[in-house]
Amino acid sequence: MIVRARMGSPLHGSVRLPGDKSVSHRASLLAGMAGGTSRIDGMLQAGVTRAMLDSLAALGIEWHWEGETLVVMGAGRRGFPKPDSHKTVGAGLVPALHCGNSATTIRLLAGALAGKPRWSGASKGESYVLDGSSQLRKRPMKRIIEPLREMGAEIRSDGDRNFAPIIIKSTALKGIDHRTPVASAQVKTCILLAGLNASGSTSVEEPSPSRDHTERLLKWLGVRTEVGPNRVRVHPLDAPLPPLALRVPGDFSSAAFLLVAASIVPGSDVLLRGVGLNPRRTGLLSVLRRMGARIEEVGRSESSGEPVGDLRVVSAPLAGTAVDGAEVVDMIDEFPVLAVAAACAEGATVVRGASELRHKESDRISVLAAELRGIGAAVEETADGFSICGGGALRGGRGDAHGDHRLAMSLAVAGLASKDGVEVDGAECIAESFPDFLPLLGSLGASIG
Secondary structure (H helix, E strand, O other): EEEEOOOOOOOOOEEEOOOOOHHHHHHHHHHOOOOEEEEEEEEOOOHHHHHHHHHHOOOEEEEEEOOEEEEEEEOOOOOOOOOOOEEEEEEEEEEEEEOOOOOOHHHHHHHHHHHHEOOOOOOEEEEEEEEOOOOHHHHOOOOHHHHHHHHHOEEEEEOOOOOEEEEEEEEEEEEEEEOOOOOOOHHHHHHHHHHHEEEHHHEEOOOOOOOOOHHHHHHOOOOEEEEEEEEEEOOOOOOOOOOEEEOEEEOHHHHHHHHHHHHHHOEEEEEEEEEEOOOOHHHHHHHHHHHHOEEEEEEEEOOOOOEEEEEEOOOOOOOOOOOOHHHHHHOOOHHHHHHHHOHHHHHHHOOOOOOOHHHOOOOOHHHHHHHHHHHOOOEEEEEOOOEEEEEEOOEEEEEEOOOHHHHHHHHHHHHHOOOOOOOOOOHHHHHHHHOOOHHHHHHHOOOEO
């Protein structure tokens, strides 16, 4: 699928963003583990969350949609039933769960399935294979395999290569105190979910704070959870989680594309309603404001433990800046669209300490630099980041999404500020996280064809 985005009218209007991907993943999995019927309003309906829902269905968890509300009948005391689908491993067949392109799905499920619930009475349970797309099979899994083994989990990767597929046999676990070398909300959540079914408490310490959606949700659900600087500790469950009734805030990572688009298209004035404003997610907001962006927070409330508010963005000239350190973790998904803002800003923008970008849906440092150079940006790639010398309008041209939804949307945003527009090849991958992105841009006045 090829989409062309080019200069058109200023962007004007008020929109509501799709549900937060990270909260949607966690809420649906916790609902599957809980007792009773959960209702999740505003749940993201996209490729990445569909992978989690399909896996829950394969585990025997019943769910259905009532409009924009996801209704989940949780496993409760019975635990996850035996799945129907199987895959050959060695001489036998074991239940298989296909996680698509979603690293969040495979890592969170690994933690949830590694331990037998302490109230089940059995020491060992079912075996599972967690697998996914060719892209997912390139994502590193050693970072979850090693701590789960330390907890006593029976887990291995196919051929012990530390990549998917992962084979797990649920068993009794013990709590651990784990220190991660790299801040990662997915790794942290995997360990904490396993800790819910362990004997004794489990803690995770990180070099810098990562997204804290999991600990916020667990505390909101009444799980004994202790949060300190760069550390979180959970205590095991003696009974199933209570059912959930919550509204998912708008995804800040989706809002990021519109914040940049409205900033770089002259004359724009856009209101984004109901955006999640978790401080572990809004690093880009601080960086854009430092660059000169006019972004105003309009009202603030709280939803299921998450801060939420409206954001009004008015176009403004931007200046280059430097991004490194802890700020990187708080905007790890937003670097593709930050690079577009940097290319349209005056002066240099330098990003350091972002080597984790090489392990996303694509090597985001390498492909981002190549694609932006292809449309006229002055980009230099480094081992752990990039530098961009901005100034003037981008030339435009043709770009390839490389199967990366965030790169595809970023190239489309770049097209709005380019002389010749940008044709995005492979734009169908946008449906992974933001299916309505292109129509929404068009409704604000963008020229999309």
